[in-house]
Amino acid sequence: MASLLSINALQASVALAERQVQKDQVRVSQDAAKLDASKDLLAKDKQKLADNQQESNQATQAADKPAPAVNLNSAIENPPRSAQQLPADLQAPKPQVNTLGQTIGKYINVTA
Numbered sequence: 001m002a003s004l005l006s007i008n009a010l011q012a013s014v015a016l017a018e019r020q021v022q023k024d025q026v027r028v029s030q031d032a033a034k035l036d037a038s039k040d041l042l043a044k045d046k047q048k049l050a051d052n053q054q055e056s057n058q059a060t061q062a063a064d065k066p067a068p069a070v071n072l073n074s075a076i077e078n079p080p081r082s083a084q085q086l087p088a089d090l091q092a093p094k095p096q097v098n099t100l101g102q103t104i105g106k107y108i109n110v111t112a
Helices: 004-064 072-076
Strands: none
Touching: none
């Protein structure tokens, strides 16, 4: 017959094993939650990487297009006087004409 001492020892070892199993189950569930969070973060990082690579490719393609050629000969030559124009804010004002057809400048006394 099994002794009372051996039965108690068996019960204690079973209880200890059950507690260890519970601790391990908690640790497994925590690790699973961490794994899910890591997978989500990895998916976001992969998406960011893909977006950045696409933007980089687009920027590279835009930079690879050659600029239109500039004809330096015509850039250096001065156009004829008739083709030259000043911006509107730098041009001399046109004389204004009153109702009699006289320019206003005739009536301004310039003597000092």
